[in-house]
Amino acid sequence: MATTINGAAAPAIETPRSPRRRPGGPKARTNFELYAWLFMRISGVLLLFLVLGHLFIMNILDGGVQRIGFGFVAGRWASPFWRTWDLLMLVLAELHGTNGLRTVINDYAERAQTRFWLKMLLYVSAGLVITLGSLVIFTFDPNIS
Amino acid sequence: MPKAPAGTLYRGREGMWSWVAHRITGVLIFFFLFAHVLDTALVRVSPSSYDSVIATYKNPIVNLMEVGLVAAVVFHALNGIRITLIDFWKSGPRFQRQMLYTEIVVWLVLVVPGAFFMLKHMFETLFGSAS
Numbered sequence: 219m220a221t222t223i224n225g226a227a228a229p230a231i232e233t234p235r236s237p238r239r240r241p242g243g244p245k246a247r248t249n250f251e252l253y254a255w256l257f258m259r260i261s262g263v264l265l266l267f268l269v270l271g272h273l274f275i276m277n278i279l280d281g282g283v284q285r286i287g288f289g290f291v292a293g294r295w296a297s298p299f300w301r302t303w304d305l306l307m308l309v310l311a312e313l314h315g316t317n318g319l320r321t322v323i324n325d326y327a328e329r330a331q332t333r334f335w336l337k338m339l340l341y342v343s344a345g346l347v348i349t350l351g352s353l354v355i356f357t358f359d360p361n362i363s
Numbered sequence: 364m365p366k367a368p369a370g371t372l373y374r375g376r377e378g379m380w381s382w383v384a385h386r387i388t389g390v391l392i393f394f395f396l397f398a399h400v401l402d403t404a405l406v407r408v409s410p411s412s413y414d415s416v417i418a419t420y421k422n423p424i425v426n427l428m429e430v431g432l433v434a435a436v437v438f439h440a441l442n443g444i445r446i447t448l449i450d451f452w453k454s455g456p457r458f459q460r461q462m463l464y465t466e467i468v469v470w471l472v473l474v475v476p477g478a479f480f481m482l483k484h485m486f487e488t489l490f491g492s493a494s
């Protein structure tokens with residue numbers, strides 16, 4: 219029997235920790251948001267070393283950006299260590315940034331259509347950046363002219 | 364008039380403003396990354412086309428913007444560690460404010476000398492100092 223307050227039906231109160239129900243939709247079937255949240259933290263810790271190291275080497279260490287050019291890149295990418303570093307940084311930063319922007323879009327784009335298309339644009343651009351970037355690292359040719 | 368709720372971890376004051384700065388810097392870095400992967404991809408086209416985009420980074424105005432980008436990345440990185448500590452360290456939420464002030468000190472310690480060296484390289488190239 220429904221509980222009443224002064225004769226009116228009281229709103230149902232869910233038991234604590236009952237699964238979140240999407241308005242008009244089925245309840246979440248996966249823990250995707252939990253893993254996305256965890257990924258932001260794990261990739262963040264890795265990016266701390268990869269990105270700050272990259273900025274230090276490229277902008278500050280002997281001569282900074284002034285010494286960068288094709289020859290500099292060829293010298294660095296001769297080593298599998300730096301190719302691995304750059305590939306890892308590319309993939310982690312792009313996935314981290316994409317998930318971050320997904321949150322931002324979900325926060326500000328209120329119309330379902332707008333949300334959907336902004337996220338499609340985001341995912342297509344992320345796919346392009348990861349594909350192009352890794353292709354460049356894997357197929358780099360120091361003797362190109 | 365009901366009294367405004369006292370600031371919580373994410374409402375008002377340090378907690379909220381650090382979140383705002385984290386969001387703005389994150390979005391800024393994301394768009395720069397997009398451009399940066401495209402410019403680096405020119406190494407696959409020809410040495411001269413790569414060298415000509417890199418020349419824009421060596422322009423003093425762009426170099427100044429690059430100093431700003433480095434400052435934004437360092438803030439986002441340090442604040443990301445603070446967020447992770449708030450979430451996983453049991454005293455994290457209690458010390459979130461102290462961690463923010465520590466972070467600002469560490470940020471200054473990294474960014475001020477960093478900016479100095481970035482600008483030093485720029486001036487040396489501009490005015491041809493021997494080094």
Ligand code: HEM
Nearest residue numbers: 258262265266269315318319321386389390392393440443
């Ligand atoms: C350098 C090391 C980095 C660390 C330690 C770091 C850490 C973090 C963490 C922990 C979050 C989650 C915030 C939350 O859930 O409340 C986050 C959000 C975000 N990060 Fe990063 N990050 C780093 C680099 C980057 C890079 C390279 C990009 C861009 C490609 C980026 C873009 C973003 C964006 C857009 C968000 C979402 C902001 C929001 O929801 O307000 N981050 N970062």
